[in-house]
Amino acid sequence: MSAAPFGRNIPTRLLGALTSIGLWIGAALCLLPMIWMVVSSLRPRSVPPNQIFTGLDQLTLENYQNVFDRVPILQLFGNTILVCAAVLVLQIGIGVPAAYALARIRFRGSRLMFWLVMLTLMVPSQVTILSVYIGFANLGLVNTYAALILPFGMSAFGVFLFYQFFRGLPHSLLDAARVDGLSEWSIAWTIVFPLARPAVTAFAIFSVVGRWNDFFWPLMMTQGFGIAPITLGISYFADAETGRDYGGQMALSTLAVLPLLIAFAFAQKRFVEGIALTGLKG
Amino acid sequence: MTTSPHSISARPRIVPTVEHPVGRRRMSRTRIGQLFVLPTLLFLLAFAIVPAVANFTLSFFDWSPLRPAFEFVGIDNYVTVLQSKGFISALGNTVIYAIITVPVSIALALLVAVGIMGRLRGAGALKAIYFMPTAAMLVAMAVVWQFILDPRVGLLNEFLSWFGIPPSGWLLNSSTALPSIIAFGIWRQTGYMMILFLAGLAAIPRTVYEAAALDGLHGLKRFWHITWPMLAPTTTFAGIIGTIAAVELFDAPKIMTDGGPAGATTTLSMMIQQEGFTYSSFGTGAVVSLVLFILTLAITAVQWTISRRSPMAGPQ
Numbered sequence: 001m002s003a004a005p006f007g008r009n010i011p012t013r014l015l016g017a018l019t020s021i022g023l024w025i026g027a028a029l030c031l032l033p034m035i036w037m038v039v040s041s042l043r044p045r046s047v048p049p050n051q052i053f054t055g056l057d058q059l060t061l062e063n064y065q066n067v068f069d070r071v072p073i074l075q076l077f078g079n080t081i082l083v084c085a086a087v088l089v090l091q092i093g094i095g096v097p098a099a100y101a102l103a104r105i106r107f108r109g110s111r112l113m114f115w116l117v118m119l120t121l122m123v124p125s126q127v128t129i130l131s132v133y134i135g136f137a138n139l140g141l142v143n144t145y146a147a148l149i150l151p152f153g154m155s156a157f158g159v160f161l162f163y164q165f166f167r168g169l170p171h172s173l174l175d176a177a178r179v180d181g182l183s184e185w186s187i188a189w190t191i192v193f194p195l196a197r198p199a200v201t202a203f204a205i206f207s208v209v210g211r212w213n214d215f216f217w218p219l220m221m222t223q224g225f226g227i228a229p230i231t232l233g234i235s236y237f238a239d240a241e242t243g244r245d246y247g248g249q250m251a252l253s254t255l256a257v258l259p260l261l262i263a264f265a266f267a268q269k270r271f272v273e274g275i276a277l278t279g280l281k282g
Numbered sequence: 283m284t285t286s287p288h289s290i291s292a293r294p295r296i297v298p299t300v301e302h303p304v305g306r307r308r309m310s311r312t313r314i315g316q317l318f319v320l321p322t323l324l325f326l327l328a329f330a331i332v333p334a335v336a337n338f339t340l341s342f343f344d345w346s347p348l349r350p351a352f353e354f355v356g357i358d359n360y361v362t363v364l365q366s367k368g369f370i371s372a373l374g375n376t377v378i379y380a381i382i383t384v385p386v387s388i389a390l391a392l393l394v395a396v397g398i399m400g401r402l403r404g405a406g407a408l409k410a411i412y413f414m415p416t417a418a419m420l421v422a423m424a425v426v427w428q429f430i431l432d433p434r435v436g437l438l439n440e441f442l443s444w445f446g447i448p449p450s451g452w453l454l455n456s457s458t459a460l461p462s463i464i465a466f467g468i469w470r471q472t473g474y475m476m477i478l479f480l481a482g483l484a485a486i487p488r489t490v491y492e493a494a495a496l497d498g499l500h501g502l503k504r505f506w507h508i509t510w511p512m513l514a515p516t517t518t519f520a521g522i523i524g525t526i527a528a529v530e531l532f533d534a535p536k537i538m539t540d541g542g543p544a545g546a547t548t549t550l551s552m553m554i555q556q557e558g559f560t561y562s563s564f565g566t567g568a569v570v571s572l573v574l575f576i577l578t579l580a581i582t583a584v585q586w587t588i589s590r591r592s593p594m595a596g597p598q
Contacts, residue, residue: 012501019397020404026394027411030473034418036437037426049435094325097318107315113323120330122582124530126551127575128333130564131340135333137350154325184314213420215533216551220559231421235537238425246429253422264417268410 034257041250049246063247064255067237071252072225076233077259083148083229084211090153091207092200099162100192104174105184114163120156125217133220147221148229152211158203165199166192205267212260230256334575340568348562359565363557369570371545372553375460376574379549380528380581383467388520390468391475392513396505398476399483409480413473420470424537427466428453431538453539456546463534463547470534471527475520482516483509518586525581529574550574 039056040049041063047055067073101107102114128151136147169192177187215231222228225236237252341360344353363369394412398405415423430437433451443449452462486509494508532551535541541548541556548556550570557567 015501016400019400023394023397023401023404023408026390027408030411030415030469033423033426033430033469034414036430037422040429049429049432050437050440052437052440094321098322101315101318105311105315105318107312110315110319113319116326116331117322120326122526122578123330123334124526124574124578126530126532126554127337127571127578128330130554130558130567130571131333131336132329133347133558134336134340134345134350134564137347150325151329154322154329156326156330159322184311188314188318209417213533215421215536216530216555219536220555231419231533234419234421234425238428238537246432246435249425249429253419253425256422257418260417260419261414264413265410268406268413 037250037257038254040246041254043247045245045247063251066245067248067252067255070248071233071237073230073233073252073255075225076228076230079227080212080229080231082145084208086145086149087152087211088204088207090149091155091158092204094154095158095203096162096193096196096200097188099159100166100188100196102159103163103166104169104192117156117159117163120154121160125151129217129220136221143222143227145227148218148227151217155203155207158207161203161206162196162199165196169195201267205264208263209260337568337571337575340564341572343565345564346562347559347564355565359569363566363569363573368545368548368553369573372548372550372570373573373577375547376529376531376549376551376577378460379464379467379531380525382464383471383528384521384524387468387471387475387524388517390472391520392479392517394472394476395479395483396509399480409476412476415470415472416474420533421537423470424466424534427462427469427534428538431462454543456543459539459543459546463531463538466534466538467528467531471524475524478516478520478523479513482513486512522582526578529578529581550577 042059042061043055044058044060045062045066098113098117102110102117132151133142136142136144141147173191174187177191182190213231214229215235218229218232219235222232225233228236234249234252234256238249342354342356344355344359345351394408398408398412401408429435431452433439433449433454436449436452438452439449450458452458490508490512491504494504499507530551531549532555535547535549536552536555539547541552550573553570554567554574557563557570
């Protein structure tokens with residue numbers, strides 16, 4: 001595809017132009033809700049929300065001030081970041097060695113283990129949440145960080161991604177290391193794991209996006225603002241407002257959306273490359 | 283359930299040895315392999331396999347956070363759930379959502395990915411923009427969409443009024459509430475699938491296209507005979523991931539409609555939450571969980587059969 005830019009003759013050129021128009025219309029539809037969110041968050045509270053072009057000359061931060069006064073935003077962000085980071089560290093620390101072992105070390109039980117991981121890929125958290133809740137309740141761990149972090153400590157998707165990556169490493173690399181007399185242990189730690197960085201980067205973004213967005217699990221595992229993530233904060237605030245304070249809701253939404261969008265803006269290339277590298281091509 | 287990751291240390295430490303006979307070396311590889319997968323195995327058992335099995339057991343018991351004791355009730359929970367109108371409607375809503383959202387977002391994503399791949403200018407910007415709905419926090423965007431679809435002050439009704447179309451309560455009417463949530467789902471998921479397809483397209487060797495050009499294959503024909511079959515693993519993967527996400531649908535309807543009006547947007551996931559935490563009935567919730575699980579497995583199995591080859595080949 002990439003090898004053939006449009007334009008030998010009239011029909012293909014027309015097709016190219018139509019593709020461009022279609023792509024940019026689609027892009028506009030993707031952006032519009034977000035633009036509207038930001039615009040609405042910055043307009044004075046007195047402007048009726050559906051008057052699109054009113055109040056654009058008197059932008060204000062009063063909605064943000066109001067939200068900061070009423071919602072413990074920093075605490076909510078702190079909770080979200082803590083959970084994201086802890087989950088990511090666990091998932092990588094646990095998943096990378098496992099994937100390497102499954103992909104490159106033949107050992108008894110590796111096939112069974114592989115299929116257990118694949119099976120887990122198909123077990124949604126909705127299926128496990130009630131039992132896990134009962135377990136945590138028995139341990140007195142409901143409404144603790146442990147209840148938000150541990151259930152996600154192992155990502156089957158991550159193991160699968162890393163597995164694909166390790167399968168793609170050239171045989172000669174590992175063979176050479178083995179001929180040199182390196183133990184499997186040293187091969188793993190000094191050669192293979194450092195090489196996994198692109199796959200880890202790609203997965204890290206998936207993982208953080210997943211935890212950052214999670215609403216279902218914390219909604220059931222936590223009570224009140226204490227250890228609640230920002231997603232719950234948004235929901236609590238929307239409920240408290242019963243849909244009246246649009247400016248405030250848009251301000252809170254903007255704040256919640258911004259960190260990940262900024263991170264994505266910086267990491268985009270790495271992210272797309274990472275997926276291409278991990279090769280979701282079967 | 284109670285297995286703690288600390289039990290890792292209970293295993294004998296593997297001391298890396300440099301020189302040893304082949305027999306011992308193989309054994310040491312096995313031990314290292316097993317050691318490397320052990321934490322994964324523990325977590326997988328504690329938070330996926332055991333709870334999934336426990337969920338099945340739970341479906342024959344009564345348990346409530348208010349009165350945490352197990353009481354065997356036989357198949358009562360099944361009778362209660364399967365006979366309730368709420369369940370039938372939740373199952374229907376979930377299936378309709380999945381059946382529409384997944385194929386539509388895959389088709390759009392493929393269209394966008396192919397369109398972007400063929401471009402030199404603006405490709406980076408387009409990729410970034412299409413991915414933004416996925417990168418933006420779902421709950422926040424659901425609140426934004428709820429605002430846009432608001433009957434009184436919503437942006438959509440304002441746009442439509444320019445063309446003389448009367449305002450509508452998109453999320454408040456039972457006929458438009460689910461379609462609105464489907465539209466939101468497509469809006470959100472297309473960018474994610476586009477990334478998958480871009481990776482899949484990039485993985486198709488250029489020589490394949492060169493051979494196709496020699497055979498006189500261009501445009502749509504080339505897409506149909508070369509690109510589409512070669513993307514099959516990606517499509518299957520996107521389909522499975524997308525379907526599982528669709529079957530789990532919770533956040534958007536929870537925020538935008540809370541399952542209403544009159545259960546028109548209640549999904550299986552929402553029903554699990556309602557049974558378990560609103561009505562404090564974990565047993566009936568477990569029945570709904572089980573249905574959701576079977577649905578996930580069935581759809582995955584169907585997709586694998588259709589694609590004829592599993593995208594996940596086991597270790598050799």
